[in-house]
Amino acid sequence: MSMSQSYTALRPEFKEALLEAASQFETPFYAYDWPTIQERLERLQKAFPQTEIFYAIKANPRLGLLKRFLERGVFVEAVSLGEVLRAYQAGFRRNEVLLNGPVKTPAMLEALNRIGLPMLGLDSLADLERASRLLPRARVLLRVNPDLPIVTHDHLATGRGESKFGILPEEVGPALELARRSRLEVLGLHIHLGSALEHPEDYQAGYRVMDGLYRTHGPFEVMNLGGGFGLGLDLGALGAQAAALAHKHGAELWIEPGRYLVAEAGVLVTRCWGTKRTRRNYLLIDAGMSQLIRPMLYGAIHPVEPLYHNPRQATYDLAGPACESGDVLARDITLPEPREGDLLAILQAGAYAGSMSSNYLDTPRPLELLWTGQGWEVIRRRQSWEALLEDEL
Numbered sequence: 427m428s429m430s431q432s433y434t435a436l437r438p439e440f441k442e443a444l445l446e447a448a449s450q451f452e453t454p455f456y457a458y459d460w461p462t463i464q465e466r467l468e469r470l471q472k473a474f475p476q477t478e479i480f481y482a483i484k485a486n487p488r489l490g491l492l493k494r495f496l497e498r499g500v501f502v503e504a505v506s507l508g509e510v511l512r513a514y515q516a517g518f519r520r521n522e523v524l525l526n527g528p529v530k531t532p533a534m535l536e537a538l539n540r541i542g543l544p545m546l547g548l549d550s551l552a553d554l555e556r557a558s559r560l561l562p563r564a565r566v567l568l569r570v571n572p573d574l575p576i577v578t579h580d581h582l583a584t585g586r587g588e589s590k591f592g593i594l595p596e597e598v599g600p601a602l603e604l605a606r607r608s609r610l611e612v613l614g615l616h617i618h619l620g621s622a623l624e625h626p627e628d629y630q631a632g633y634r635v636m637d638g639l640y641r642t643h644g645p646f647e648v649m650n651l652g653g654g655f656g657l658g659l660d661l662g663a664l665g666a667q668a669a670a671l672a673h674k675h676g677a678e679l680w681i682e683p684g685r686y687l688v689a690e691a692g693v694l695v696t697r698c699w700g701t702k703r704t705r706r707n708y709l710l711i712d713a714g715m716s717q718l719i720r721p722m723l724y725g726a727i728h729p730v731e732p733l734y735h736n737p738r739q740a741t742y743d744l745a746g747p748a749c750e751s752g753d754v755l756a757r758d759i760t761l762p763e764p765r766e767g768d769l770l771a772i773l774q775a776g777a778y779a780g781s782m783s784s785n786y787l788d789t790p791r792p793l794e795l796l797w798t799g800q801g802w803e804v805i806r807r808r809q810s811w812e813a814l815l816e817d818e819l
């Protein structure tokens with residue numbers, strides 16, 4: 427396979443297990459390698475010692491993963507009422523769940539009050555004012571928009587001044603005054619710069635903003651430096667800088683990784699159903715934008731590994747089954763020429779693939795499997811045809 431991007435190839439044991447799974451289950455399906463997730467978690471824990479890790483549920487919300495994270499002392503970050511319900515269902519307690527997100531309606535806050543109030547990340551003065559009115563005893567963090575020129579896809583940059591997230595640095599003072607006049611318990615400040623960040627300089631710039639804010643407005647119990655770690659980012663140096671910063675201000679360090687933990691552990695398995703030539707050379711596969719929207723949404727490049735052999739090679743665009751010309755999962759990839767039914771693994775699909783899947787075109791959500799190291803566990807059944815229709819009157 428030719429690909430400009432560097433990536434980690436599938437572990438041979440996992441690759442063999444994928445072939446076995448494909449002999450039992452219909453494609454497309456997602457498959458996750460738990461030993462790889464564990465290895466990523468250990469790497470993160472080593473880089474960020476004495477840090478509270480809040481796994482971002484949105485990256486991959488399967489209960490089968492959340493329960494395993496809980497067993498390993500990882501907490502969770504949610505951004506919707508549904509994700510909080512999911513976290514409680516997995517067994518997390520109130521003080522192990524942090525709810526972020528730019529819009530929290532009164533109905534949502536009232537529901538949280540009934541089911542158990544998690545910690546809240548407040549994102550605007552309106553959010554702060556509403557929380558102080560409806561949930562006066564909440565434990566909260568204030569999200570800061572550090573107003574930095576973050577380098578990533580426009581849709582993934584949350585720490586730029588023009589993004590919809592957070593309170594600008596100059597508004598932190600008035601926001602804290604408002605919070606302190608209420609009975610809210612302010613735990614600290616939070617930044618999350620964006621997703622798929624590959625430049626440590628972006629984090630260092632964010633850390634400098636937090637340093638200034640903690641000097642001016644601290645002390646606080648907690649410093650939340652967010653997630654967004656790109657798969658190739660060197661976390662060693664970054665973790666030490668983050669820890670030193672939190673320590674300097676006497677705060678406990680929190681981070682919120684999602685993709686870093688699960689992306690590389692997951693694949694989307696699809697079959698090849700033919701080739702076709704228009705003015706480009708297409709390979710027709712049974713997975714597309716309904717199962718993996720990232721190429722279309724962010725121009726994301728997902729490496730592809732063939733699970734078959736052929737010494738003859740050709741270069742293809744991978745065309746999905748949707749009636750949408752943008753439904754192409756990869757472009758210009760060189761692969762062994764496939765026979766009908768040959769299998770491909772689309773890599774780095776452990777994050778924001780299953781969680782962003784849709785029922786567009788009445789496509790059922792695929793099966794999700796977890797390789798435990800010993801065998802396969804079904805962690806989500808393929809959605810039934812009946813389920814596609816059940817909410818309609």
Ligand SMILES: Cc1ncc(COP(=O)(O)O)c(C=O)c1O
Nearest residue numbers: 482618621653654682683684685
């Ligand atoms: C507030 C917040 N924290 C953490 C994350 C996790 O980001 P990533 O999966 O890139 O680590 C996100 C993702 O969008 C987020 O919005």
